[in-house]
Amino acid sequence: MxxxxxxxxxxxxxxxxxxxxxxxxxxxxxxxxxxxxxxxxxxxxxxxxxxxxxxxxxxxxxxxxxxxxxxxxxxxxxxxxxxxxxxxxxxxxxxxxxxxxxxxGGKEKKLLAEKEAAAKGQPVLVVKKVQNENHLEKK
Incomplete structure (x- = not known):
């Protein structure tokens, strides 16, 4: 059926x-x-x-x-x-x-723009992975 x-x-x-x-x-x-x-x-x-x-x-x-x-x-x-x-x-x-x-160079351009913004006292959004790499380079 x-x-x-x-x-x-x-x-x-x-x-x-x-x-x-x-x-x-x-x-x-x-x-x-x-x-x-x-x-x-x-x-x-x-x-x-x-x-x-x-x-x-x-x-x-x-x-x-x-x-x-x-x-x-x-x-x-x-x-x-x-x-x-x-x-x-x-x-x-x-x-x-x-x-x-x-x-x-996109990663480097973003870091440079964020550093310039930080120098001017503007809010900064940093990618954690890139921030950690920079921290290791300073040591």
Whole structure:
């Protein structure tokens, strides 16, 4: 009896193109994947010393690989393509922030700005890890 009901419900869903798409993996795959770029976008507000360079590189490769995959499937999944385009962009921004912080002098620029602010009597926000490194250098 239950199988008759399930078959009838499935036939009803598949008869309407909108509900057919909404109930498919072509919709729910990208919808669930959107949590990755949303997390990357939210992470742009956090300190760059928290960024993992290896993970960011892996996520950039993942995003570009699945951008290609989303257009290779039949029919092409443009929602998945958009999801991974946003992800590739957000991860690239994170990759730039990582490189700037660790290799292009971002950490030193922040320390210099904080020292200048302290000299002027303004409130200073110091990253604990960097503060500990400076403390060890003074000894």
């Amino acid at each position: 239950a199988s008759v009901f399930i078959k009838a419900a499935n036939a009803k869903i598949r008869s309407n193109p909108w509900t057919d798409y909404f109930c498919s993996t072509h919709f729910w795959g990208p919808a669930s994947n959107f949590t990755i770029p949303l997390a990357a976008i939210a992470d742009t507000q956090k300190s760059p010393d928290l960024i993992s360079g290896k993970m960011t590189c892996a996520l950039i490769v993942y995003a570009f690989t699945f951008m290609r995959f989303s257009l290779a499937v039949i029919p092409p999944n443009r929602l998945l393509f958009g999801c991974h385009t946003i992800n590739a962009t957000a991860q690239s921004v994170q990759g730039y922030r990582f490189m700037d912080w660790h290799y292009w």
